[in-house]
Amino acid sequence: MQLQIYNTLKREKELFVPRIPGKVSMYLCGPTVYNRIHLGNARTFVLGDTIRRILSFLGYDVTYVQNFTDVDDKIIVRAAELNITVDELVEQEIKNYFEDAKALGILPADKHPRVTAHIGDIIAFIGDLIAGGFAYVGGGDVFYDVQKFPAYGQLSGQKLDDLVMGSRVEAGEAKRHPADFALWKGAKPGEPFWDSPWGKGRPGWHIECSAMVRAELGGHIDIHAGGMDLQFPHHENELAQSEALCSGEPFARYWVHGAFLNVNDGKMSKSQGNFFILSDVLKRYDGNIVRFFLQSAHYRKPLSFDATSLDSATVALNRLRNACGALEHVLTALNAPQAAGEMLNLDQYEARFKSALADDFNTAEAWGVLFELARDANAALALKGIANAELALSLMQRLAGVLGVELTVDRSLDEEIEALIARREEARFARDYWTADNIRVLLAELGIELLDTPQGVRWKLK
RNA sequence: GGCGGCGUAGCCAAGUGGUAAGGCAGAGGUCUGCAAAACCUCUAUUCCCCAGUUCGAGUCUGGGCGCCGCCUCCA
Known part of the structure; x- marks a missing residue:
């Protein structure tokens, strides 16, 4: 197009x-x-x-x-x-x-x-x-x-x-x-x-x-x-x-x-005193989230901003990050593509993403395509697995990257932490849930969240 | 006064002639030692109102109502 x-x-x-x-x-x-x-x-x-x-x-x-x-x-x-x-x-x-x-x-x-x-x-x-x-x-x-x-x-x-x-x-x-x-x-x-x-x-x-x-x-x-x-x-x-x-x-x-960013239906501007200094906002929210939010409406339409905007943007973007994390996890956990899994038609998402952007830079619609990809990938993962998980992951990250948003997946931890995770796995395996849960709490305090999946434990930074 | 824009679910927001994307919030269900994530189902018979054009309109035309912006520095 x-x-x-x-x-x-x-x-x-x-x-x-x-x-x-x-x-x-x-x-x-x-x-x-x-x-x-x-x-x-x-x-x-x-x-x-x-x-x-x-x-x-x-x-x-x-x-x-x-x-x-x-x-x-x-x-x-x-x-x-x-x-x-x-x-x-x-x-x-x-x-x-x-x-x-x-x-x-x-x-x-x-x-x-x-x-x-x-x-x-x-x-x-x-x-x-x-x-x-x-x-x-x-x-x-x-x-x-x-x-x-x-x-x-x-x-x-x-x-x-x-x-x-x-x-x-x-x-x-x-x-x-x-x-x-x-x-x-x-x-x-x-x-x-x-x-x-x-x-x-x-x-x-x-x-x-x-x-x-x-x-x-x-x-x-x-x-x-x-x-x-x-x-x-x-x-x-x-x-x-x-x-x-x-x-x-x-x-x-x-x-x-x-178009403008609106607050209470009016233009955010210095003279009206209804503005938020970006550097202050960035103290509380990741720049990727702010950018994603700013792209969530077509550029020629006013975009409403209120106290809930960036929180819902955070949850939304986490949805995509989680999908990437899940794909990454099956790839590393299984250490091989799931040949038996479903083959997602990735070209279709990319084509729709591209045509959205080619239509007067419609970033809102383009993001919609990525959310559909995330949903479909998650669904397939939950059922039969995905044969082209690696390609799906790289596509999602690449397309988000076109919009300047990074969907990074954390890949490494230091050995001490790895050892703790391993000990918790042992404890869980032995049905020693008291120890397992204590380790979970300990790691949570260190900012690491553990997610138990059918393919083994997965972690992410909070 | 001149010019321009907007009005889609509780909220944010795509969609410019073919029968309402997506996200957030909410309800129910599945999975699960716990937790999280995820998935499924439901949530606008309808797109501010009225009239018109059309086989067909959120989408086009006319009128009305409401909101906003520029005309002064402003992204």
């Missing part, structure tokens, strides 16, 4: 056709590094990583870029609050981001450009816009002239006239049109600044992505992704900037926007 992607620009699912056959260039708007990301932010970053992994799984050679916005009002304010420099804050928060990302199974992008490392590219980009008649200098700032770009509003479905009504126009601004936005902001006292042809200052928010895409991926990309809230104005502005300089071919062929 061929990949279909919902393109925000077209408002419909489209067959995915990259610019260059077999290759995909993808850009995701990354975090503004002023504090730790929350669970809602994580949803989008997991989405980007998931799409990237799925594209690879489907055979594409992917180049994935995710930026860091490291100069911004919030960063300046936060650094002042903490009484540290902007650089110190930025370095710390980037480090924190990677720590969080790693816990969630988010692979490092091929490139993580920072705005401050691309000031030259940004200045050049603005220069090109001015030269092309799409931007003008006003006061110490440079603005994008939306009226020079007739297609403005195409991504968000907004009309310029309608935008005027809702926009807040600050008095004294040198804008020609209320929807014009700053490409370069003149320096204010105490803020970071760089020299430019228009005086000292710093980049506006939107220009960074246009410039970094051009610098890192060339003027055109296949997929541009980000959270729903970036659709307007950020991506609309970005599109206007980039496409002003590349008439004809589109800047991004597919725009992908992820």
Whole structure:
């Protein structure tokens, strides 16, 4: 099945056709590094990583870029609050981001450009816009002239006239049109600044992505992704900037926007105070569980989060882990495939898994397929055994791995523990259940749970 | 005011024309020295409401109700 992607620009699912056959260039708007990301932010970053992994799984050679916005009002304010420099804050928060990302199974992008490392590219980009008649200098700032770009509003479905009504126009601004936005902001006292042809200052928010895409991926990309809230104005502005300089071919062929994580039916956000800092959540829940939870709904639909969400996700994921553990156990306990057992039609699960993902990255449906595989494997195991247990196990782990979730099975214990387990087996065999149960309790205190099965004792870490 | 989205069992959530995936919770059963895991059965005659199109609609069209998001920094 061929990949279909919902393109925000077209408002419909489209067959995915990259610019260059077999290759995909993808850009995701990354975090503004002023504090730790929350669970809602994580949803989008997991989405980007998931799409990237799925594209690879489907055979594409992917180049994935995710930026860091490291100069911004919030960063300046936060650094002042903490009484540290902007650089110190930025370095710390980037480090924190990677720590969080790693816990969630988010692979490092091929490139993580920072705005401050691309000031030259940004200045050049603005220069090109001015030269092309799409931007003008006003006061110490440079603005994008939306009226020079007739297609403005195409991504968000907004009309310029309608935008005027809702926009807040600050008095004294040198804008020609209320929807014009700053490409370069003149320096204010105490803020970071760089020299430019228009005086000292710093980049506006939107220009960074246009410039970094051009610098890192060339003027055109296949997929541009980000959270729903970036659709307007950020991506609309970005599109206007980039496409002003590349008439004809589109800047991004597919725009992908992820829905929010909801709390009490409302968007989780800093300003509403209903957010959960990811690093706090990760103290209580394994990153695999959080990632699985975030993938449990289709990315374009809001996902509800409440106090029970991660607990039920834990139980659910344990179901898959237990199935893997059971398969692993029969393989090691019997030390040979059960030739007489049932032969599961594994290709069927993989095909369904793949077509779910090829249908606009439907991870929720894909997980459903893995649960069915787990159930069928467990059922077969309980009856006649499975002839292709080894393949079933590796398939389940491989497909979960496509989604970035590890279904690991613990394989080794130290000798002391092994000896205890053996002693308990002897005791059980001798019907000395008092000793056997004491050993079980002892091991439980060490975090090891024993499971008695027809194929002998199995253990797992609690 | 402009633009957009959502409404499927107690909860989470797939499904965009062919007769309701999956997970959690719950009930009963099987297995079991115990425990755990697992399996089986049951839990939406029905997808917010009304009308329409169709042989057939959760899925398409029109209207209504409710909720949410963006338009200001925001994943």
